[in-house]
Amino acid sequence: MCLGIPGKIVETWEKDGLKMGRVDFGGVTREVCLAYVPEAEVDDYAIIHVGFAINLLDEEEARSTLEMLHELGEVESELGLESASSP
Amino acid sequence: MKYLDEYRDGDLVRRVLAEIEVAVTRPWTLMEICGGQTHSIVRSGLDRLLPDEITLVHGPGCPVCITPLEKIDRALAIACRKDVIFTSYGDMLRVPGSRSDLFSVRAAGGDVRVVYSPLDALTIARDNPDKEVVFFAIGFETTAPPNAMAVLQADRLGLENFSVIVSHAAVPPAIRAILSWPENLVQGFLAAGHVCAVMGYWEYEPLAAEFGIPIVVTGFEPLDLVRGIAAAVHQLEAGRTEVENAYGRAVSREGNRSAQDLIARVFEPCDRTWRGIGAIAQSGLTLRSELARFDAETRFDVGEIETAESDICIAGEILQGRKKPVDCPAFGTECTPENPLGATMVSSEGACAAYYKYGRE
Numbered sequence: 001m002c003l004g005i006p007g008k009i010v011e012t013w014e015k016d017g018l019k020m021g022r023v024d025f026g027g028v029t030r031e032v033c034l035a036y037v038p039e040a041e042v043d044d045y046a047i048i049h050v051g052f053a054i055n056l057l058d059e060e061e062a063r064s065t066l067e068m069l070h071e072l073g074e075v076e077s078e079l080g081l082e083s084a085s086s087p
Numbered sequence: 088m089k090y091l092d093e094y095r096d097g098d099l100v101r102r103v104l105a106e107i108e109v110a111v112t113r114p115w116t117l118m119e120i121c122g123g124q125t126h127s128i129v130r131s132g133l134d135r136l137l138p139d140e141i142t143l144v145h146g147p148g149c150p151v152c153i154t155p156l157e158k159i160d161r162a163l164a165i166a167c168r169k170d171v172i173f174t175s176y177g178d179m180l181r182v183p184g185s186r187s188d189l190f191s192v193r194a195a196g197g198d199v200r201v202v203y204s205p206l207d208a209l210t211i212a213r214d215n216p217d218k219e220v221v222f223f224a225i226g227f228e229t230t231a232p233p234n235a236m237a238v239l240q241a242d243r244l245g246l247e248n249f250s251v252i253v254s255h256a257a258v259p260p261a262i263r264a265i266l267s268w269p270e271n272l273v274q275g276f277l278a279a280g281h282v283c284a285v286m287g288y289w290e291y292e293p294l295a296a297e298f299g300i301p302i303v304v305t306g307f308e309p310l311d312l313v314r315g316i317a318a319a320v321h322q323l324e325a326g327r328t329e330v331e332n333a334y335g336r337a338v339s340r341e342g343n344r345s346a347q348d349l350i351a352r353v354f355e356p357c358d359r360t361w362r363g364i365g366a367i368a369q370s371g372l373t374l375r376s377e378l379a380r381f382d383a384e385t386r387f388d389v390g391e392i393e394t395a396e397s398d399i400c401i402a403g404e405i406l407q408g409r410k411k412p413v414d415c416p417a418f419g420t421e422c423t424p425e426n427p428l429g430a431t432m433v434s435s436e437g438a439c440a441a442y443y444k445y446g447r448e
Contacts, residue, residue, distance in 0.1 A: 002148070002229040002281045003123045003307065003435070004337075006090035016244065018236075026088035033206060036232055036346040045090060047284055047337050050176070051204025052233040055284040055343050057090060062336035069099050069310070 004049035006057055009034070009042055023048055090336070094308030100131075103313040107320055108138050115323050116142045116272045117316060118265070118408055120258055121279035122149035122436025123307055129441040131309040133316075141316065144272070144408035147261055148279055149436035150225045151178045152406055152429075153361040154254045156394045159184040162252050164389035165221055166192045166199055171387075172215060174208040175223040177201040181424070181433045185395040205237035212241070212249040221383045224251040229281040231255050231372060232346035235353035238374065238381050250383035253374055256359060258282050259290045260370035265408070266298045273408065275319040277305040277312070280334040285350075287342025291330045299328045306334040353378060362430065363403030402429030405438050412442040419443060 007023035012034060014020065019034040023046065030051070034040050037053045046053035119125055125145045128134050134143055147153055163184045166173035173189070180189040180201065193199040198218075202208050205222055212220035224234040234251070241249040258279060265271060278291055283304045291302045301322035305315025315333040322329060332338055350372070359371025374382050399417045404410040412418050412431070422428040424440055431437035441447075 002121055002150075002227055002279055004229070004281045004284070006088070008089070016240065018240070026091075033204070033233070033236065035236060036343055036349070038345065047281065049229055049281060050233045051206060052236070054229060054232065054281065054346060055337055058336050058339075062090060062093075065335060066093055066099075069102070069314075 004047040094310040111140045114140045117275045118144045118273040119277040120146035120148040126441045129445045145438040147406040151434045155360045160392045172198045178434045182430045225254045231350045255372035275301040277315045280306040283338045304332045363406040397428040400429035402431040412439040
């Protein structure tokens with residue numbers, strides 16, 4: 001139930017005093033409440049849970065984590081530490 | 088999908104697994120609190136890929152599993168009323184009460200509807216002014232802001248035919264309770280990423296210091312999970328006991344302040360019972376007195392409730408991390424997702440459902 005999935009905000013508007021938006025999940029879009037991410041703008045990514053954005057995704061952080069992991073792999077292969085299952 | 092597929096990259100997962108293999112020198116027991124993480128671990132097979140030294144114990148972070156039986160029975164009695172449209176997240180429908188479940192109430196003619204968002208329940212209330220619309224507001228801190236918003240909007244819009252059964256729970260008091268058990272074996276925690284997306288992780292710092300354990304904020308994809316496990320193992324091997332954030336793209340130390348503010352405007356902390364576990368002080372949320380008129384349990388008097396728990400089901404011991412689903416004699420025989428004896432066999436977050444679905448025997 002605490003599952004949340006990342007989606008891209010493609011449109012925002014206001015309804016009944018709440019900031020709302022349309023979020024794209026890889027082709028499927030849904031209306032979500034953006035009241036908890038008032039700073040959200042179109043093209044931002046957010047974590048969506050039961051129809052609410054609970055936080056914006058830190059895209060810079062996401063990029064640097066993945067880069068770090070890829071670099072870890074490069075260092076490991078240089079040191080011969082790769083697991084047997086790696087190609 | 089962006090920000091999802093990258094975290095399911097098998098090569099990267101194997102690299103981090105290899106790193107854990109190199110780092111680990113002795114046995115360690117970790118608990119993932121969140122049932123969503125349990126499902127992801129079992130689905131991706133991480134439990135079988137980790138070195139033998141690492142034992143993962145599944146925690147009680149499954150909201151439908153810990154909703155007290157008495158509250159479910161009360162909800163069922165309310166859902167049976169002719170003047171009520173009962174709305175709930177889908178997970179709750181098959182959860183067994185003492186004598187029935189919401190599916191059976193619906194089959195017998197009750198108006199029970201599954202909603203995706205709590206705001207959908209408000210729309211139903213607005214569209215049906217001659218009916219009472221009740222929403223089963225369950226969940227952890229992740230779901231508290233959406234559920235709180237539904238109550239606040241009902242107040243703002245003057246929707247007097249809307250009410251909620253509140254069964255909210257908080258993670259930090261549960262971690263404290265687990266660590267305080269004399270027979271506790273857990274040496275490190277994976278904190279639930281989306282709970283922390285809302286609440287931040289500052290609340291966990293006193294727990295890590297007091298009990299001398301690492302707590303690692305962890306996401307839900309295989310790469311997130313294996314990184315959380317690696318961080319906990321590195322800390323344990325080095326004798327460190329810190330709160331660490333392995334889900335930085337979604338979580339900051341302070342969390343989402345506007346969501347925390349709204350939780351505090353609508354709810355206040357209370358003692359609560361966790362089904363299968365027992366009472367945990369200040370581990371629940373209840374409506375604040377100024378919004379108490381939205382409390383369905385006082386709006387509808389359903390009389391005395393006499394509860395009766397299954398005497399075979401070991402869901403309590405599973406939720407406490409003392410037993411695994413496969414230790415239960417009823418697992419996969421008398422108890423299946425279609426005919427569950429306990430809530431852990433029902434939910435998309437229950438440990439028994441995960442073991443059943445992904446073939447652990």
